[in-house]
Amino acid sequence: MKEHKVVVIGAGSGGLYTAAGLARLHVDVALVNSTEKLGGDCLHSGCVPSKSLIYASTQGMSWEQTTQHIRQVIAEIQVHDSVERFEGLGVSVYIGHAKFVSPNEIEVNGQRIRGKKFVIATGSSPRELPIEGLQQSGYLTNELLFHLIQQPKSLGIIGAGPIALELGQAMAKLGTDVHIVNRDKEILGKFDSSIRKVATRHFESEMTFYNKAEVTCVEVEGSQKRLTLSDGKQILVDDIMVAAGRIANIGSLRLENAGVKMNDGFIQVKDTYQTSLSHIYAIGDVIDTYAHTHAAGLEARAVIEHIAFTKKKKNIYFDFAAIIYSTPEVYQLFGNDTEVVETLEVNSKDIDRYKTQLIDDVVIRIGIDKKGYVINAQAVGPNISDLMQLVAYTKRIKKPISSWSSMTVPYPTHAQILQQIANTYMSRTLEKPIVQSLIKTYISVRELSK
Numbered sequence: 001m002k003e004h005k006v007v008v009i010g011a012g013s014g015g016l017y018t019a020a021g022l023a024r025l026h027v028d029v030a031l032v033n034s035t036e037k038l039g040g041d042c043l044h045s046g047c048v049p050s051k052s053l054i055y056a057s058t059q060g061m062s063w064e065q066t067t068q069h070i071r072q073v074i075a076e077i078q079v080h081d082s083v084e085r086f087e088g089l090g091v092s093v094y095i096g097h098a099k100f101v102s103p104n105e106i107e108v109n110g111q112r113i114r115g116k117k118f119v120i121a122t123g124s125s126p127r128e129l130p131i132e133g134l135q136q137s138g139y140l141t142n143e144l145l146f147h148l149i150q151q152p153k154s155l156g157i158i159g160a161g162p163i164a165l166e167l168g169q170a171m172a173k174l175g176t177d178v179h180i181v182n183r184d185k186e187i188l189g190k191f192d193s194s195i196r197k198v199a200t201r202h203f204e205s206e207m208t209f210y211n212k213a214e215v216t217c218v219e220v221e222g223s224q225k226r227l228t229l230s231d232g233k234q235i236l237v238d239d240i241m242v243a244a245g246r247i248a249n250i251g252s253l254r255l256e257n258a259g260v261k262m263n264d265g266f267i268q269v270k271d272t273y274q275t276s277l278s279h280i281y282a283i284g285d286v287i288d289t290y291a292h293t294h295a296a297g298l299e300a301r302a303v304i305e306h307i308a309f310t311k312k313k314k315n316i317y318f319d320f321a322a323i324i325y326s327t328p329e330v331y332q333l334f335g336n337d338t339e340v341v342e343t344l345e346v347n348s349k350d351i352d353r354y355k356t357q358l359i360d361d362v363v364i365r366i367g368i369d370k371k372g373y374v375i376n377a378q379a380v381g382p383n384i385s386d387l388m389q390l391v392a393y394t395k396r397i398k399k400p401i402s403s404w405s406s407m408t409v410p411y412p413t414h415a416q417i418l419q420q421i422a423n424t425y426m427s428r429t430l431e432k433p434i435v436q437s438l439i440k441t442y443i444s445v446r447e448l449s450k
């Protein structure tokens, strides 16, 4: 039997980060992945192909050029996430599905591996929908769309979350007629109406939305598929894509043999990412936190520090943000609403650089506490996420937004929009009667007043 001090199960965003980090600290670490192609969802069917598709859709590429571009980008990044590279780092790599046979043992392709500690990072899969006729008609998910040989002329998407909006818009830009069926009353329900309105206007100019609707049945009609909605409407499309949330990949793990507890379909963890068994950790999409690559990375770092140094990291999501990489981008910096005393809103109308580009619908909202410290934020605008990173960083380093007032902002950059927020905030302080009175007195003492 093979034995390792730490066995990481799943070589996607969370697992790769954990294995590489522990190996660098000279920990005896094994990495088990179901396929030889390490990298998980993010590299093969998530972040990387979706952002490559989005790029291709803005460059007027044909479908053939688009899928080739996607394959090339994946292949380039795959080198960094290869078995050889990880073995070179000192990680023992096993290929095959891991299943627990006891709390300290897993089986991979008939081989037993014993671990002192385990980190489960097996990710998530698209949620299946029990819609009459859907299975029989066949449908796409994020796992299949990027590999289609032919571009569908029309596509019905079930769900209106980030996957539907990013991939739907890119397909629409490439010429597909996209129909999105959304069971909620509007899209981007978590966003303030000023942000939601701008984003929705852009999305609705490219795709057709059916809000407050569900697909009740699917029928095959020749080479096409007919979707019937809860309100009786019908949509005829070439293909269907389901993007209606995720379920944790735990099916093959046989967690019952170890005794790891679940909560609502996800692996239950404490704030140290230890499961109900203290020697087994879980991170990434398999637990119920933010389903993002950078969340898996933060959780991996917390687990590395706990395993290696017994250090308990606090508040790892302090400056956590998520972005929908559409045109325009939709950005959210998370933070506790109850700490917000005021939300400052600014738009791009008075910003010269945006004027030169005829962009008048960028909106940024920043929630601050009583001392002017950033608590949370939302924004919509072209490439707005890069600019908003400064807002997240200001939160991270715990500086008030007034600090942007004194930074040198080259003219004319988009960043002037942040300085405008700071100036508006500062000028209000200056206008307070007590401050005005102090200034008047001071100027008078210096014999400079009228």
Ligand SMILES: Cc1cc2nc3c(=O)[nH]c(=O)nc-3n(C[C@H](O)[C@H](O)[C@H](O)COP(=O)(O)OP(=O)(O)OC[C@H]3O[C@@H](n4cnc5c(N)ncnc54)[C@H](O)[C@@H]3O)c2cc1C
Residues within 6 Å of the ligand: 009, 010, 011, 012, 013, 014, 015, 032, 033, 034, 035, 038, 039, 040, 041, 042, 043, 045, 046, 047, 048, 050, 096, 097, 098, 099, 121, 122, 123, 124, 142, 163, 249, 252, 253, 283, 284, 285, 286, 290, 291, 292, 293, 294, 295, 296, 325
């Ligand atoms: C279309 C799409 C776009 C996305 N875009 C972004 C984005 O732009 N930014 C962002 O931050 N996030 C994005 N995400 C989310 C991101 O991809 C996931 O949050 C991230 O990949 C989760 O990492 P993970 O380590 O938990 O799982 P994964 O990366 O999925 O890795 C899990 C690994 O475990 C393996 N595995 C599963 N079961 C077993 C088993 N029993 N034994 C051995 N191995 C097993 C799998 O083969 C896989 O390699 C996107 C997701 C999708 C679907």
Ligand SMILES: NC(=O)c1ccc[n+]([C@@H]2O[C@H](COP(=O)([O-])OP(=O)(O)OC[C@H]3O[C@@H](n4cnc5c(N)ncnc54)[C@H](O)[C@@H]3O)[C@@H](O)[C@H]2O)c1
Residues within 6 Å of the ligand: 129, 158, 159, 160, 161, 162, 163, 164, 166, 181, 182, 183, 184, 213, 214, 215, 243, 244, 245, 246, 290, 291, 292, 322, 323, 324, 325
């Ligand atoms: N840019 C990014 O960071 C990015 C991009 C894509 C995905 N992701 C991650 O992947 C996760 C999954 O994305 P997603 O878009 O599948 O899920 P989601 O859970 O965010 O959104 C699912 C949407 O589908 C709707 N829905 C659910 N069931 C439905 C039904 N039967 N009929 C109609 N609508 C239905 C929901 O109301 C919701 O709007 C996200 O939570 C996100 O964390 C991130």
